[in-house]
Amino acid sequence: MTATEGTKRPIRRALVSVYDKSGLEELAQGLHAAGVQLVSTGSTAAKIAAAGVPVTKVEELTGFPECLDGRVKTLHPKVHAGILADLRLEDHRRQLAGLGVEPFDLVIVNLYPFRETVASGATPDECVEQIDIGGPSMVRAAAKNHPSVAVVVNPAHYGEVLKAVADGGFALDGRKRLAAEAFQHTAAYDVAVASWFLDGYADDATFPDFLGATYSRKNVLRYGENPHQGAALYVDGSGGLAEAEQLHGKEMSYNNYTDTDAARRAAYDHSEPCVAIIKHANPCGIAVAADVAEAHRNAHACDPLSAFGGVIAVNRPVSVAMAEQVAEIFTEVIVAPGYEDGAVEILARKKNIRVLRCPEAPSNPVEVKPVDGGALLQVTDRLQAEGDDPAHWTLATGEALPTAELAELAFAWRACRAVKSNAILLAKDGATVGVGMGQVNRVDSAKLAVQRAGEERARGSYAASDAFFPFPDGFEVLAEAGVKAVVQPGGSVRDEQVVEAARKAGVTMYFTGTRHFFH
Numbered sequence: 073m074t075a076t077e078g079t080k081r082p083i084r085r086a087l088v089s090v091y092d093k094s095g096l097e098e099l100a101q102g103l104h105a106a107g108v109q110l111v112s113t114g115s116t117a118a119k120i121a122a123a124g125v126p127v128t129k130v131e132e133l134t135g136f137p138e139c140l141d142g143r144v145k146t147l148h149p150k151v152h153a154g155i156l157a158d159l160r161l162e163d164h165r166r167q168l169a170g171l172g173v174e175p176f177d178l179v180i181v182n183l184y185p186f187r188e189t190v191a192s193g194a195t196p197d198e199c200v201e202q203i204d205i206g207g208p209s210m211v212r213a214a215a216k217n218h219p220s221v222a223v224v225v226n227p228a229h230y231g232e233v234l235k236a237v238a239d240g241g242f243a244l245d246g247r248k249r250l251a252a253e254a255f256q257h258t259a260a261y262d263v264a265v266a267s268w269f270l271d272g273y274a275d276d277a278t279f280p281d282f283l284g285a286t287y288s289r290k291n292v293l294r295y296g297e298n299p300h301q302g303a304a305l306y307v308d309g310s311g312g313l314a315e316a317e318q319l320h321g322k323e324m325s326y327n328n329y330t331d332t333d334a335a336r337r338a339a340y341d342h343s344e345p346c347v348a349i350i351k352h353a354n355p356c357g358i359a360v361a362a363d364v365a366e367a368h369r370n371a372h373a374c375d376p377l378s379a380f381g382g383v384i385a386v387n388r389p390v391s392v393a394m395a396e397q398v399a400e401i402f403t404e405v406i407v408a409p410g411y412e413d414g415a416v417e418i419l420a421r422k423k424n425i426r427v428l429r430c431p432e433a434p435s436n437p438v439e440v441k442p443v444d445g446g447a448l449l450q451v452t453d454r455l456q457a458e459g460d461d462p463a464h465w466t467l468a469t470g471e472a473l474p475t476a477e478l479a480e481l482a483f484a485w486r487a488c489r490a491v492k493s494n495a496i497l498l499a500k501d502g503a504t505v506g507v508g509m510g511q512v513n514r515v516d517s518a519k520l521a522v523q524r525a526g527e528e529r530a531r532g533s534y535a536a537s538d539a540f541f542p543f544p545d546g547f548e549v550l551a552e553a554g555v556k557a558v559v560q561p562g563g564s565v566r567d568e569q570v571v572e573a574a575r576k577a578g579v580t581m582y583f584t585g586t587r588h589f590f591h
């Protein structure tokens with residue numbers, strides 16, 4: 073560190089203009105007690121004065137009234153020259169003196185609550201009024217001029233400010249840190265405003281011209297997908313898994329997050345109580361039932377070998393009965409919208425299981441996937457297509473299924489979506505019994521599903537294929553195993569051959585007209 077970097081700049085004059093007035097009185101009193109002169113805007117100044125602290129109003133400084141409903145308050149050369157003068161330069165100091173402008177050493181600003189106003193459902197005009205103009209201008213000016221000025225955008229730092237003032241001011245590294253935070257603050261603010269414009273005003277809003285997203289680091293993870301990869305978790309402020317409350321267990325790992333995300337995606341695809349058990353982003357079991365304990369038993373029974381060390385997601389609160397079952401099985405993570413009284417304590421008998429509460433269902437309307445040099449944006453697949461409703465399926469061959477059996481096939485279809493392509497899934501009694509995932513041809517996925525189910529469970533099961541059968545061979549594997557019915561999108565140039573194979577085998581086949589690749 074050079075002498076200049078270590079040298080503190082004393083704070084004698086501060087500009088304070090804050091929307092969020094928490095901690096303001098204590099701050100103003102502390103600054104005043106340390107001999108700092110305060111200059112402030114409208115209601116900030118009023119609150120400071122009410123706390124018994126002398127304060128100069130910005131309009132007294134500028135000689136120009138705050139006007140246009142607050143659209144112009146601090147946008148004045150007397151304010152901005154006072155913030156932007158590089159006090160290391162003799163020439164800037166001389167110019168300020170000539171202009172009769174006094175410099176600011178400290179700028180404390182926080183902005184109009186634009187995002188909160190949008191979230192409240194306010195009208196476009198009300199939202200526009202909450203686009204702060206003067207605030208970001210001061211923040212950016214002060215942050216640019218961090219060699220001379222300290223800028224504070226977060227009331228959580230007021231204690232640190234008072235301490236620094238008492239200690240002779242901030243050193244350069246402290247001012248730089250505050251400046252970086254200030255630019256992050258205004259950047260995130262501008263992204264929110266820019267994104268809102270696209271949503272509200274652009275005609276092709278689904279695929280905006282500009283894709284802006286800002287994240288703040290929540291925590292650094294031990295490592296990434298592999299131990300030689302560094303990793304950290306970032307949040308976008310919308311809640312969800314990234315901000316789930318951890319009620320017990322070891323720190324979440326990178327792979328825990330990706331598997332938990334996949335598990336929640338699978339569990340929330342069903343409206344009945346559902347449990348999904350995931351390993352390496354693929355299901356080792358998904359089941360729906362009258363209650364979560366039964367759903368868990370059935371999901372676990374699908375593939376108990378693979379469920380060892382799995383990640384469990386539930387779309388309902390975890391009951392005590394379910395917690396007792398889970399506590400018997402080595403489980404990496406369990407995530408649910410809530411837990412019955414006593415359930416967490418039961419789960420916590422195992423030291424390492426990570427117990428998460430995440431009240432909201434997954435809700436991202438779009439998915440962004442990075443690719444080299446850019447990103448792909450797509451509308452999230454939420455089983456929202458017409459073909460996801462059995463009422464819209466086409467009977468390709470065989471006897472139409474009675475309602476209860478059609479529901480079995482519909483469960484298989486919905487569950488199949490959670491399986492990495494190529495996906496073949498066998499289900500019985502509202503539970504998966506055999507899952508074939510991630511193969512580069514559909515025949516192998518079918519073989520895997522049948523092999524995992526075993527002869528007995530495969531016979532009479534209901535099968536789903538995430539995409540059409542390009543040839544009859546994949547279907548024939550299922551027919552030989554004795555499946556009762558198959559649902560698949562249809563649409564292959566060889567559909568006729570596939571349907572003919574089903575007809576010959578006496579297997580009912582439905583077409584959905586909808587595909588659910590998942591990569």
Ligand SMILES: NC(=O)c1ncn([C@@H]2O[C@H](COP(=O)(O)O)[C@@H](O)[C@H]2O)c1NC=O
Pocket residue numbers: 089090091092112113114115116117142143144145146147181182183184203204205206207208
């Ligand atoms: N227009 C301006 O010149 C201006 N200067 C500061 N502000 C904002 O006004 C707020 C503080 O105003 P008040 O002290 O009246 O509560 C702050 O959030 C600050 O960011 C302004 N408001 C909006 O742009």
